[in-house]
Amino acid sequence: MTDALINTTCVCAVLAGAFVFAVFEQTSGLENWTFESQRREQARAGRMWASPVTLGESSDVRWLPWSKDANSGRIYIVDFIYTSCPGLCEGLGAQFRLMQRELQRQVETMPVSLLSVSFDLAGDTPEQLAAYSQRHGADASVWRVVRPADQREADRLLRTLGIVALEDGTGGFVHNSALHLIDQYGQVRGIYDYGNWQAALEGAGLQARETARAIDESYRETRQ
Amino acid sequence: MKRAGAYAACFTILPSVLFLDGVRHFIETRMLLHMLLEFPLLFLSGAAAAALMVSYAGGTAWVIEKIDYRGLTAITLVLCVSAYWMIPASLDNSLLQPGVALAKYASWWFAGWMLALSWRRMSEVLRMFMLGNLCWMFGSVGSLFQVSESRLCVNYLFGDQQMTGRALVGVAVSLAALLIYRAHEYSRRTGATA
Known part of the structure; x- marks a missing residue:
């Protein structure tokens, strides 16, 4: 039983870590919670390129x-x-x-x-x-x-x-x-x-x- | 029993309708259906698959038990997955990037699968803890959607966001009612045995 508890603790820690990482990635460090703010951040950082268009x-x-x-x-x-x-x-x-x-x-x-x-x-x-x-x-x-x-x-x-x-x-x-x-x-x-x-x-x-x-x-x- | 198996099989394959572009488009272009139909559908599909797995190959579930002491892993997974897909940017990106969409389908399905496998091993207190967490999460996100004065998702109209906000609060209220009922039952039962 304790084995299972230790395993579970490890798996939960990994899950929680992955969750925190994913949220940080998605919101660029809890800053941008919406797509629109992500987009503006991207432009500010010079990472946005308009496709060539006639x-x-x-x-x-x-x-x-x-x-x-x-x-x-x-x-x-x-x-x-x-x-x-x-x-x-x-x-x-x-x-x-x-x-x-x-x-x-x-x-x-x-x-x-x-x-x-x-x-x-x-x-x-x-x-x-x-x-x-x-x-x-x-x-x-x-x-x-x-x-x-x-x-x-x-x-x-x-x-x-x-x-x-x-x-x-x-x-x-x-x-x-x-x-x-x-x-x-x-x-x-x-x-x-x-x-x-x-x-x-x-x-x-x-x-x-x-x-x-x-x-x-x-x-x-x-x-x- | 046979009929239950048939229902479970139906639920398991139900999300495959999302492979039809028309159906997926209809659901995902509406915030309400995206959050309150597609997510539960994927979740239930996972749960139904788990039920089928237990009844036909019950022996394999012991592997999960090794890493899921009294359902703690399942609860962590369910709470993380549901919290992540409440973020407006996650919703938008799941519509604009195929990789994120795939992560969305897989994570909701897997969360349902995991929870169904561990439901019986979970103590009632732990179940209530999970319900309570979901309750405040949906409630706060729902009210946030309603008080926000601008569109939070570029893919959804303002009215749709407001309606989804109200529906999420509705879900939170129903969960609260369920929680109170279960808590009442639980205290009655433990009171009777004590």
């Missing part, structure tokens, strides 16, 4: 904003939309307009672009996207309203960013929306709440200067 306002525009061998030095502030979204999304469009104004006002133009990417390929035709961008006064040199070339690319992009769009049962979608700072290589440099758009802009500016410096240095090295 975007465009219409089907004949094929543009690759970020890729492994890019050298545009651009930083994108990306959010995900569907244009038939009532209420909330319209408010978010307004925040993009504020960011646009801020970027236009800058004396020294920063290589920062705003991107609203539609994930509702069936609903968001090029006309719908154009209407949306007109409604919000998007200046195409700063803020582009685009959609991925096909559903597969859209799904892959959402998956790599950990975004899940759910049908809400009334024809719309619910999704974990936020501002994503993505650099020219597709590395996500930060995820911000909409309300925090100033911080997102600041982060993008910092990132852009850093990238410019890195490009400068490598240019100097190649000249020497």
Whole structure:
């Protein structure tokens, strides 16, 4: 009987240890209990990469904003939309307009672009996207309203960013929306709440200067 | 007895419906069904498999007895498994990563299997201890789901989360009722023998 008790104690200790380990792993040290906070932590740590995607306002525009061998030095502030979204999304469009104004006002133009990417390929035709961008006064040199070339690319992009769009049962979608700072290589440099758009802009500016410096240095090295 | 065997066999193979993409999708896209249908289903399947094993190959259970003194291992396993799958991030990841999904199916099934094998060896006090633990766990998670002002899982709608919260509290209340009943019975019995 005591043998069984000793065995049991050992097995229970192992089980409890495995449990504590699994919980620590899952919550990154009891910090992140939800997927959304895990995702943001991942972005902060530089471990999140957006899959390369061809975007465009219409089907004949094929543009690759970020890729492994890019050298545009651009930083994108990306959010995900569907244009038939009532209420909330319209408010978010307004925040993009504020960011646009801020970027236009800058004396020294920063290589920062705003991107609203539609994930509702069936609903968001090029006309719908154009209407949306007109409604919000998007200046195409700063803020582009685009959609991925096909559903597969859209799904892959959402998956790599950990975004899940759910049908809400009334024809719309619910999704974990936020501002994503993505650099020219597709590395996500930060995820911000909409309300925090100033911080997102600041982060993008910092990132852009850093990238410019890195490009400068490598240019100097190649000249020497 | 034969009929009991048939029921046990049915319960054992019941979770294989989750192999059907349509069924799994229907269940797992609803938080309520995911937590309060799929989890119990897997658990019961494991338990039914254990019952079948005992009745057809009862001799093999002694191996388990060696590492499961009076059901302590089974209780530890059940409490750990149920606590782990109450974490919102675990739920989300089980839908987004196949490996985590596999761990979910296996752990719930195994917890049921283990508990059924040790149920008879367990003292009534230990059973009540387990029920009590599950009771406060479901109750607190359920109320957390209800008071949270935002979505805790990216895969579930806010309304679904609230409904699941209420249902979990409902389960906790039923467990509390069961616990009180068992405690009452237990004290009556021990009082009679004393």
